[in-house]
Amino acid sequence: MAVHRRGYRQYDGPRTPERWRFWILSRFAFNSVFRLRLVAIFYVICFIPALIASSAVYLSHNIDVLTSLFPGERFADTELVPVTAEFFLFLMTFQASLSVFVTALVGPGLVSPDLTNNALPLYFSRPFSRGEYVLGKFSVLFVLLSLITGVPMLFIFFLKSSLAGWSWFVDHIDLAFAIVIGSIVWVTLLSLVALASSAWLRWRPAAAGMLFALLFFPTGFGQAANEIMRTGWGSLFNAIVVIGTVWNSLFYLNDPQGYVAAARALNPMGRNIDPIPAWTAWLMVGSVCAVSLLMINRKIRAHEVVR
Amino acid sequence: MIPAIELENLSVLFNGRPILKSLNGAFYGRAIGLLGPNGAGKSTLIQTLLGFHPPTRGFARVLGMDVRTQIRKIRHAIGYMPENDSFITRMTGIRLVRMMAELSGLPPAEALERAHETLFHLGLGEARYRDVGTYSLGMKQMAKLAVAIVHGPRMLILDEPTNGLDADGRKRMLEIIREIRDSRDTQIILCSHLLRDVEECCDEVVILKDGLLVTHCNLEAERRTNRKFIQVEARGETGAFLNRVEQLGCELAVNGSRRLEMILPDTGEVRDLYQLAAETGVQIRRLDFKRDSLQDIFLKAMEGSNGRT
Numbered sequence: 001m002a003v004h005r006r007g008y009r010q011y012d013g014p015r016t017p018e019r020w021r022f023w024i025l026s027r028f029a030f031n032s033v034f035r036l037r038l039v040a041i042f043y044v045i046c047f048i049p050a051l052i053a054s055s056a057v058y059l060s061h062n063i064d065v066l067t068s069l070f071p072g073e074r075f076a077d078t079e080l081v082p083v084t085a086e087f088f089l090f091l092m093t094f095q096a097s098l099s100v101f102v103t104a105l106v107g108p109g110l111v112s113p114d115l116t117n118n119a120l121p122l123y124f125s126r127p128f129s130r131g132e133y134v135l136g137k138f139s140v141l142f143v144l145l146s147l148i149t150g151v152p153m154l155f156i157f158f159l160k161s162s163l164a165g166w167s168w169f170v171d172h173i174d175l176a177f178a179i180v181i182g183s184i185v186w187v188t189l190l191s192l193v194a195l196a197s198s199a200w201l202r203w204r205p206a207a208a209g210m211l212f213a214l215l216f217f218p219t220g221f222g223q224a225a226n227e228i229m230r231t232g233w234g235s236l237f238n239a240i241v242v243i244g245t246v247w248n249s250l251f252y253l254n255d256p257q258g259y260v261a262a263a264r265a266l267n268p269m270g271r272n273i274d275p276i277p278a279w280t281a282w283l284m285v286g287s288v289c290a291v292s293l294l295m296i297n298r299k300i301r302a303h304e305v306v307r
Numbered sequence: 308m309i310p311a312i313e314l315e316n317l318s319v320l321f322n323g324r325p326i327l328k329s330l331n332g333a334f335y336g337r338a339i340g341l342l343g344p345n346g347a348g349k350s351t352l353i354q355t356l357l358g359f360h361p362p363t364r365g366f367a368r369v370l371g372m373d374v375r376t377q378i379r380k381i382r383h384a385i386g387y388m389p390e391n392d393s394f395i396t397r398m399t400g401i402r403l404v405r406m407m408a409e410l411s412g413l414p415p416a417e418a419l420e421r422a423h424e425t426l427f428h429l430g431l432g433e434a435r436y437r438d439v440g441t442y443s444l445g446m447k448q449m450a451k452l453a454v455a456i457v458h459g460p461r462m463l464i465l466d467e468p469t470n471g472l473d474a475d476g477r478k479r480m481l482e483i484i485r486e487i488r489d490s491r492d493t494q495i496i497l498c499s500h501l502l503r504d505v506e507e508c509c510d511e512v513v514i515l516k517d518g519l520l521v522t523h524c525n526l527e528a529e530r531r532t533n534r535k536f537i538q539v540e541a542r543g544e545t546g547a548f549l550n551r552v553e554q555l556g557c558e559l560a561v562n563g564s565r566r567l568e569m570i571l572p573d574t575g576e577v578r579d580l581y582q583l584a585a586e587t588g589v590q591i592r593r594l595d596f597k598r599d600s601l602q603d604i605f606l607k608a609m610e611g612s613n614g615r616t
Binding site: 007008009010011012013014015016018021024025028032109113114116117118119121122123124125126127128129301302303 | 354357359360379380382383385386387389391392395396397398402406407409410411412413414417421425428440454458459460461464483486487490493
């Protein structure tokens with residue numbers, strides 16, 4: 001019978017596994033996100049730096065290709081792009097900056113439309129929990145941001161490994177670890193803050209603005225605290241210093257001297273103030289994630305209790 | 308037979324304030340109407356059955372499943388149409404309904420097919436590719452119903468389904484509810500403040516007041532009783548008539564010399580009364596079926612609220 005002629009009937013067919021049901025939400029969200037041309041174009045642009053970096057790594061091992069591209073030029077037989085902790089830290093910082101803009105474009109549209117029009121009872125009256133809802137929305141940002149931060153960097157790491165050989169891979173395996181953990185920490189932090197601001201501010205531009213405000217307003221406050229109190233602890237409110245310290249602690253895990261130099265370089269007030277200890281930066285990141293989760297938990301409910 | 312809803316000393320408190328107070332009862336109807344004034348606890352009861360509020364004390368079971376321990380199973384079996392606007396902006400009708408079907412566990416292809424079919428069935432076929440945010444109020448109500456029934460639930464919970472609908476829309480909505488009820492596959496819980504809606508669709512009624520269950524009645528049985536309850540105004544010498552009526556098996560009450568109230572036996576018919584009146588020389592000036600409407604039941608329930616069932 002034609003679809004438009006059918007009446008009401010019960011469904012007793014097969015059901016999909018519950019374990020992956022959160023992904024349905026992500027799948028529909030991806031579809032909505034990439035329907036916006038601006039987001040799609042910007043997202044493609046985000047791959048360009050990683051593409052340039054991977055090309056440079058490739059060419060530095062294929063001088064003959066480089067020579068054929070630039071006939072008449074002479075290239076030294078040294079590594080064109082040294083693939084070190086500094087290289088990955090630089091790339092990570094650059095990609096992370098782009099990921100903030102991607103989050104500002106995508107994040108506010110994830111939760112706020114559901115709250116604005118009271119759609120949560122529709123989700124939670126089904127076999128679908130609040131946890132799965134948050135996981136589904138979180139996965140959207142996690143996947144999108146990972147694809148422009150950790151994944152291309154891991155690709156470069158494996159490209160370099162394939163070009164430089166097994167011994168390079170073994171010697172630098174800690175970099176792969178740092179890339180994976182560093183990117184997971186950043187992407188998780190950013191995604192949770194974005195979801196929390198989207199849950200609390202129903203107007204999308206306000207939620208996007210809130211994301212930037214949360215990242216940069218405390219930075220100014222911390223800087224002022226450092227200046228006035230002649231301390232370095234104000235840097236705990238500086239998002240760039242905090243996440244930079246976390247990354248430094250990962251990328252210089254086996255290089256204490258490199259860590260100290262990188263930590264001092266992060267200090268916005270110069271080298272005369274002690275940098276914050278790594279554990280405080282980790283604690284700060286954990287606290288922001290926990291507060292974001294609490295904020296999400298307060299808002300993501302099937303009903304609003306009138307007090 | 309498993310009751311659609313079973314309540315056992317169910318109490319729900321918000322911030323220490325009792326909203327539902329020791330509700331008891333088992334409701335078996337194909338369509339159960341949930342009535343009560345504002346603040347009676349209807350929505351809280353529905354939300355407790357959906358697992359949105361945990362019971363503070365007591366138990367609630369839906370289709371035999373406990374709302375504390377088997378809420379996921381319950382939600383597989385339930386379709387819920389909320390009272391207020393509930394939709395996702397920048398999403399077409401078909402995508403919204405399909406997504407909700409998939410969230411209920413339907414495979415994507417099946418979900419898409421049923422979404423089309425449901426929207427056509429509810430009269431939104433032509434508008435299914437439009438953003439739900441652009442729908443009229445009536446269309447939004449239908450879209451909510453589509454979301455509630457797309458996965459073919461065993462129980463449908465409708466919270467004020469005719470809210471904001473014009474006469475045609477209301478008629479159509481009630482027709483669909485009756486059609487679903489008569490499909491015999493799905494039980495319906497209809498929460499409404501419109502007595503006529505409940506009367507037209509439901510066979511069982513639960514009335515709440517101040518968090519108490521004040522009345523629970525079977526409308527079908529009530530209607531059957533009403534058909535046998537008769538008020539008669541007679542003229543002439545009624546003595547012989549009354550004797551013959553009693554011999555017919557009627558329960559009889561004389562209210563003054565002319566007004567009689569009687570309950571006909573199952574085998575008795577109204578024409579028997581006319582025949583007896585003719586035989587005994589009594590004129591029947593007026594004969595009414597006493598109609599204890601839902602409104603009467605509701606008003607009685609509102610007058611005395613001792614938590615009886």
